[in-house]
């Protein structure tokens with residue numbers, strides 16, 4: 001039995017570098033041999049539950065396609081399709097739901113972020129509670145802290161276009177203005193994983209957009225261990241200068257859930273959009289890209305065009321956004337094959 005069988009994936013930080021490399025190797029194999037890989041039947045007649053508290057284009061469709069391509073089925077679930085206990089309503093406990101779901105399926109994916117939560121960290125706690133009681137793997141499909149499938153798909157894209165050895169290459173994870181008020185999951189996963197795998201990571205944002213201090217501490221430790229660098233800057237010129245990969249993305253301030261508590265979700269979103277609109281320069285455009293080392297442009301999607309990035313860059317020759325979106329499929333096939341596939 002492979003060492004990943006039965007393992008949860010809540011963040012890549014919980015897996016060893018060897019386990020991540022094994023997953024990436026298999027992802028490349030699935031990409032090269034999409035319909036004829038020897039593991040293509042490893043979910044034969046098996047079900048993967050996809051539990052979505054928030055909407056999705058890529059995650060739902062790529063998981064569903066991935067399960068089909070592995071010979072299994074991905075079943076879509078949302079909170080209203082179940083009767084779960086919450087702080088405000090009576091219902092079934094996570095323990096009971098997790099135990100029962102484990103009798104039907106081989107794995108459970110969960111997405112919970114942004115407006116489905118009342119405080120930062122609640123989504124991570126929920127996934128870890130499912131992981132405590134389920135006897136099958138729990139996979140994050142993006143929650144408030146992390147997005148491991150996205151992080152691995154990003155790395156696969158970088159390796160496709162910049163080579164396997166990314167040591168010494170500069171990744172700029174840069175905040176961008178926008179109206180989507182996004183959780184920190186994709187960004188935190190990206191800086192964690194790439195500092196771990198040896199890229200020089202620069203996190204750039206205006207003051208007030210600080211991320212989770214524990215994640216920042218892990219990034220610093222990752223960079224030290226992998227003999228790379230991790231820095232935080234608040235200046236765009238410093239950020240873009242000599243970058244090899246630019247990942248421009250909006251994220252919410254750390255006050256978002258305080259605004260929700262004070263003024264409901266719509267009020268909190270309006271406040272965030274108003275705050276973000278002050279930062280007109282924080283858009284990835286041709287001028288900023290001209291300061292880079294002919295950098296690749298990436299984004300996890302959905303892209304807020306002409307806010308986070310101009311059409312010219314997003315549709316330009318150095319953009320890898322669609323390859324990265326495709327990689328979600330290959331990476332998730334690899335994760336499912338290794339953690340829950342027939343042994």
Ligand code: CP
Pocket residue numbers: 055056057058059060142150300301302
């Ligand atoms: N990147 C990502 O998770 O996209 P979706 O929200 O469309 O699933």
